[in-house]
Amino acid sequence: MARRRQAVTIKHVAQDAGVSLQTVSRVINNEPNVRPAMKERIQASIDKLGYVPSIAAQRMSGSRSYLILAINDRERTIADWRARQGSDWIDQMLLGGMLKCAEHGYRMIFELVDTHNDHVERELGATIAALQPDGVILTPPHSDNPLIAGLLAKHGIPFARIGSRGTGAGFALTMGDETSAYEATRHLIDLGHSRIGFITGSDEYSLSEWRHQGYVRAMTEAGLDPQTWCAEGDFSYASGAAAARRLLAMADRPTAIIASNDQMTLAALDTATQAGLAVPADLSLVCFDNTPVTRFTNPQLTAVDQPIAATFSRAVELLLDRDAAAPKAPVDVPGELIVRGSTAPPAARPSG
Amino acid sequence: MARRRQAVTIKHVAQDAGVSLQTVSRVINNEPNVRPAMKERIQASIDKLGYVPSIAAQRMSGSRSYLILAINDRERTIADWRARQGSDWIDQMLLGGMLKCAEHGYRMIFELVDTHNDHVERELGATIAALQPDGVILTPPHSDNPLIAGLLAKHGIPFARIGSRGTGAGFALTMGDETSAYEATRHLIDLGHSRIGFITGSDEYSLSEWRHQGYVRAMTEAGLDPQTWCAEGDFSYASGAAAARRLLAMADRPTAIIASNDQMTLAALDTATQAGLAVPADLSLVCFDNTPVTRFTNPQLTAVDQPIAATFSRAVELLLDRDAAAPKAPVDVPGELIVRGSTAPPAARPSG
DNA sequence: GTGAAAGCGCTAACAA
């Protein structure tokens, strides 16, 4: 208890099994060239003594650190935590990433980094020097930051870029945005809608554009006008409300609206209600991002599920598979449309 | 880039500043016995080279690991993540704990542990051996687990027990449950209620009892009956619904109900609505735990805020303050009553 | 106040 040292070290195991340190090390790391009998004997000693390698020592001797670092935007994350609006990005990241790491004996550690900061490099560089992670996961809006990519590449650390299609160092993963937007639009078209509105997200995020593209594709394919009912938003409630007001004031107002995130959908719902429109009877609504709030509105919102957990899980897998080469093309993890109560056939035509 | 090594080590700094490794180490660790001029010169080299100590090496040489480990219940945490109901315990833990750690150059790492498992000790023992954290934070229901406390004490690792009043190794912190329950009850009494219902939580959690005690104290103090309108629940929605049904079926039904968590409050709200009672006109409702969902009901719920972030922040502070002795008595971080739309004077009497 | 030596627990490289 005095000065804290490892209780059971590789030495104890070696001694107990009557072999050299190196052989024990081989067993720990599942390396070849150990006779089964020997391996078994050593494993028995390990179990008996309850030995667990110190990751600090492993890292020190030039091996792996068993740490995966995930980077999130500081400002946005803290704002979400403080707001307590039920945004669960971090939770889903943990659900997918942390659990997958655990399966491989890894830990996921995450840091908040300021993108709009000129010393991102220093900040992140310090973390890397201190932790020496075996892999890094970048999330928007860091995913396409060339400074970060350059730094990571320089250090030779494999990294994943979530929500990116960019090429260059590391590998990219997307969350089915284009396809999901296409499907959400199709869902409305199949229901009989033809005047379908779309509220875009902030163009600081590439996925805003992808979502828009999916909408345009579905509309065009169905011979519908993909421009008239398109309104700009920036992911904020206020921008969503403004966009919805504009859309609903049109002579030829849309009978359905797809909004690029939950806050804007909420805003559209409130705006419609205030305008005396019932959802979904007078207006159908599709929400992007299946966040908790979609379950608490009245009616519950039909939403596009963003596969956050699955994507992080996949990113970790790719990072840890040292044999496979990093994917060249962006890996697309498909999203899913969750149909709830906010979508129905348009009122104007027989709904039966 | 080949075999990954530290880019800038203490050696480089020592060489650059023209001093011994030891002196640099003293500066890094803010130790005495370094002349100011010397310190400045070394600091300049550190800044110039962008040196950051490797925590692996620091830990190796018997110093600190700069890691704080937080332990949460595996089953409950994963269930919450999967449910996506907006439970934000982990987020608030991170907000308070992780940010406070960062202030001190520490990282917070967290693990999910199975309490209802006979090898908790082995599981946690392995994590401790691998990570060698400088401190551990236990959350319910681990906080009062004697196996865990024993293990930690044996290793000489300081630890905090959140949501506990138990004595023994480590130190305890509570989140103002008794006082908050008292205040919530007072709030209703002040509003003019006298038949106030209370739905208890699972007795696997000590805080259920504390909350109940606060209610009893306020009722008794006001000369009201603290027994008649008390119903048992276990934190689940189903149990809350059953309890609410029982309460509302009474001839002398309560005009207000306090439920020991958000799910049970939701259940009470739904039950009341189904019974044709308006909230708050016919029934006032107070929610324990100011989780996101309290903002999404109609009306929004008057709720007791559980100071999760503040408590974790405090726990980290206490863990890292190596000079101060660990607190003897439980540290109570006060909660707060957030008044929203679900409480009002009872209908029976003039409400003006 | 500063420096030199030893060693933490482990693995890479080499030798046997």
Next chain:
DNA sequence: TTGTTAGCGCTTTCAC
């Protein structure tokens, strides 16, 4: 297939 040696980057002795 196994063992030996050296060293990772840092902090602890202890000497000056």
